Amino acid sequence: METTAGLRERKKAETRQAIHKAALRLAVERGLDHVTVDDIVEAANISRRTFSNYFGSKEDALLYGEEERVRSLVRAIRERPAGESGWQALRGAVRDELEDMGELDREWAVRTSLTKRHPSLLARQLANHAALERELVQAIFHRDGAGEPAADLKSRIMAAAFLVALRIATHVWIEEQEARPLSQIMEQALDEVARPFP
Amino acid sequence: METTAGLRERKKAETRQAIHKAALRLAVERGLDHVTVDDIVEAANISRRTFSNYFGSKEDALLYGEEERVRSLVRAIRERPAGESGWQALRGAVRDELEDMGELDREWAVRTSLTKRHPSLLARQLANHAALERELVQAIFHRDGAGEPAADLKSRIMAAAFLVALRIATHVWIEEQEARPLSQIMEQALDEVARPFP
């Protein structure tokens, strides 16, 4: 992304990435429950204590990429044209993000399939989502809030529904062995969640 | 509910309940992070080891009631009249459940407000929801699955959206200091999630 920022920052980012990578690799190789923090620490060439400075747990380390991705999505949503409604902004942002990542995020697939199999990971991921949900709610409210009667509730529902669509689409994508492009499934899921239930 | 089942079963249920209660009380009194498993154990008059036989963690113990409640909801959904569509069954079940609990579940309120403040609890709760989401998907698919083109995806979305509505409604209910009856907020949230996004 950026070559900017001081050496310090770059090193930090590197270390964080290294830990994340190491954790992911080990988890794939041996299965999550046969990986201890010490293992990761060794693989990443850092001290046990340093690990804790970066992440609160194995799970956090594994889901780091996930968090990054969603954070970027939230940013994209904020930067959408002012004229768009909340829902339009959400959809537009997803479309763009998927586009310029070229569909081919192997790590994402790996993380997701780990998450599917591992309750502890799922829990952490959902908790992250919940945190981001709040920001999403604000972003949506900022667009649709004017004059709406129950704008607060609506924004919340929309944010949550949106995340649900993302989550389910990703899972379906994995289950289908990535037969269809993620973007297609994503669109379908978003359509579906926006459609009225009978 | 039932006075049936052997002495053994009853005692177990009692102990489980006692642990749950103790955990909840202590968490309210001192705040969750100032409660250790040992504290709970002491308050509930059981050994440290026995705690682990019942629950895997503080969080599990605290959310026990929650799990029970949702489990009962799922049962209610399964037992709905066969003619109803998935969405109808979901709504009907919620309405009934709320009705015959008379709106006045203090513990529920307490648990929810704890959950709102505590990420670790939220994580666990969402993980539980995820587990139940699967059962919900099946129940819905069983009703709406016939002939639908993308019934799988639709069922998933519906189940998740449904749980989203429940979760948000409960949170709003708490935030409003229980000014409005939960059932009303719940209906509103369900309406909202079933409405198409613009």
Added chain:
DNA sequence: AGATTACATGCCCATTGGGCAACTTTGCGC
């Protein structure tokens, strides 16, 4: 360069989750 600040590491400890084995209670067939 010298001062300041941020970060990495080592040491340490309370808490946790769960395996194992002994002991106690409950349920059941006779």
Added chain:
DNA sequence: GCGCAAAGTTGCCCAATGGGCATGTAATCT
């Protein structure tokens, strides 16, 4: 009622974890 099998409880133990504190080391600022 008796005695045995099954289920539950407890104590003991240990690896793993999360995080406070102090100290060394590298980066940034002036």
